[in-house]
Amino acid sequence: xxxxxxxxxxxxxxxxxxxxxxxxxxxxxxxxxxxxxxxxxxxxxxxxxxxxxxxxxxxxxxxxxxxxxxxxxxxxxxxxxxxxxxxxxxxxxxxxxxxxxxxxxxxxxxxxxxxxxxxxxxxxxxxxxxxxxxxxxxxxxxxxxxxxxxxxxxxxxxxxxxxxxxxxxxxxxxxxxxxxxxxxxxxxxxxxxxxxxxxxxxxxxxxxxxxxxxxxxxxxxxxxxxxxxxxxxxxxxxxxxxxxxxxxxxxxxxxxxxxxxxxxxxxxxxxxxxxxxxxxxxxxxxxxxxxxxxxxxxxxxxxxxxxxxxxxxxxxxxxxxxxxxxxxxxxxxxxxxxxxxxxxxxxxxxxxxxxxxxxxxxxxxxxxxxxxxxxxx
Numbered sequence: 001x002x003x004x005x006x007x008x009x010x011x012x013x014x015x016x017x018x019x020x021x022x023x024x025x026x027x028x029x030x031x032x033x034x035x036x037x038x039x040x041x042x043x044x045x046x047x048x049x050x051x052x053x054x055x056x057x058x059x060x061x062x063x064x065x066x067x068x069x070x071x072x073x074x075x076x077x078x079x080x081x082x083x084x085x086x087x088x089x090x091x092x093x094x095x096x097x098x099x100x101x102x103x104x105x106x107x108x109x110x111x112x113x114x115x116x117x118x119x120x121x122x123x124x125x126x127x128x129x130x131x132x133x134x135x136x137x138x139x140x141x142x143x144x145x146x147x148x149x150x151x152x153x154x155x156x157x158x159x160x161x162x163x164x165x166x167x168x169x170x171x172x173x174x175x176x177x178x179x180x181x182x183x184x185x186x187x188x189x190x191x192x193x194x195x196x197x198x199x200x201x202x203x204x205x206x207x208x209x210x211x212x213x214x215x216x217x218x219x220x221x222x223x224x225x226x227x228x229x230x231x232x233x234x235x236x237x238x239x240x241x242x243x244x245x246x247x248x249x250x251x252x253x254x255x256x257x258x259x260x261x262x263x264x265x266x267x268x269x270x271x272x273x274x275x276x277x278x279x280x281x282x283x284x285x286x287x288x289x290x291x292x293x294x295x296x297x298x299x300x301x302x303x304x305x306x307x308x309x310x311x312x313x314x315x316x317x318x319x320x321x322x323x324x325x326x327x328x329x330x331x332x333x334x335x336x337x338x339x340x341x342x343x344x345x346x347x348x349x350x351x352x353x354x355x356x357x358x359x360x361x362x363x364x365x366x367x368x369x370x371x372x373x374x375x376x377x
Contacts, residue, residue: 003124005131008049011036018051018058022116028258028282029104029111035063037253038106045244050131052124060124061114062131064102066139067244098141102132103148105244108174108326110151121157129164136350147346155344165355166346167362172327173340179315179322186313197335197375204305211301216264218255224266225249227273231292246290251278263314267303275303279314286320308336331370
């Protein structure tokens with residue numbers, strides 16, 4: 001039976017029957033409410049949603065965004081020789097390029113494609129690849145395509161992208177803490193740590209004790225939105241790579257749609273907002289989202305270490321079985337007991353000749369290594 005793709009430019013134009021066919025909305029990241037929050041708030045991004053149909057029934061879905069990125073944002077943080085860097089920068093004329101991402105550019109993990117159970121996974125995934133190709137042809141000035149963030153268990157399916165001339169590359173892993181059912185409090189968790197890591201956790205709490213922490217309502221997010229955006233920009237400037245900057249209006253919409261499942265917590269020094277964390281409770285997982293930090297106060301008041309401690313607290317309080325702390329700062333996260341979960345991306349240049357150069361470049365990309373701590377007794 002042949003599969004065909006249908007592309008929608010907004011969440012509102014997708015027939016409800018398609019969501020019902022897929023039965024994917026128990027995972028918040030595939031729900032129309034979640035996708036719509038990003039679409040409404042980030043008007044500088046072009047969103048497209050690809051559905052794969054079989055007998056007029058939806059059997060797969062892919063979430064895409066077209067974003068504009070400075071090429072140096074990509075090349076400056078990747079280990080390569082200056083010669084290769086020059087070649088790649090010149091290939092994209094050293095300027096901003098339009099890139100089609102398949103996957104959620106604001107989430108780290110496998111949240112961009114959904115394949116319905118009991119369907120031929122390889123065939124439906126190939127149909128998604130065809131849908132992405134069709135979309136890239138219909139949009140002008142796209143230079144590159146990235147299909148992002150697959151776990152190792154999916155690679156037997158996703159490696160079929162190589163037949164479409166994509167090259168695979170490992171990206172920074174997600175750092176995952178697996179919570180034990182016997183941890184009913186932060187003290188239970190700390191008791192499982194070796195002494196030096198317990199001292200570290202206690203020090204972070206002691207140094208940040210002066211901070212007043214507050215869970216934000218929808219009104220609070222709205223009220224402090226400018227400071228939240230500024231603090232988030234600080235962390236983006238410190239990150240190795242960031243494809244796109246999120247407009248934190250998104251958080252107002254997420255809070256409205258998901259109530260207590262979407263968490264934003266602010267940290268005040270006297271009356272000044274100096275940090276925040278955000279997280280989504282998705283079924284039995286707690287997923288860290290973006291954070292923001294006033295770095296001028298970070299060292300003295302241990303804002304970042306306190307945020308990490310509070311993610312563990314939140315995971316235990318929400319009775320989650322795992323916490324996804326996302327990528328970046330992998331070593332620090334490993335001191336809390338987080339283990340890396342490998343992720344693979346696929347990339348290609350839209351035109352075949354430059355793609356041969358880009359594929360060689362992608363094959364030579366290596367992620368930074370880090371020291372993996374073993375903090376548990």
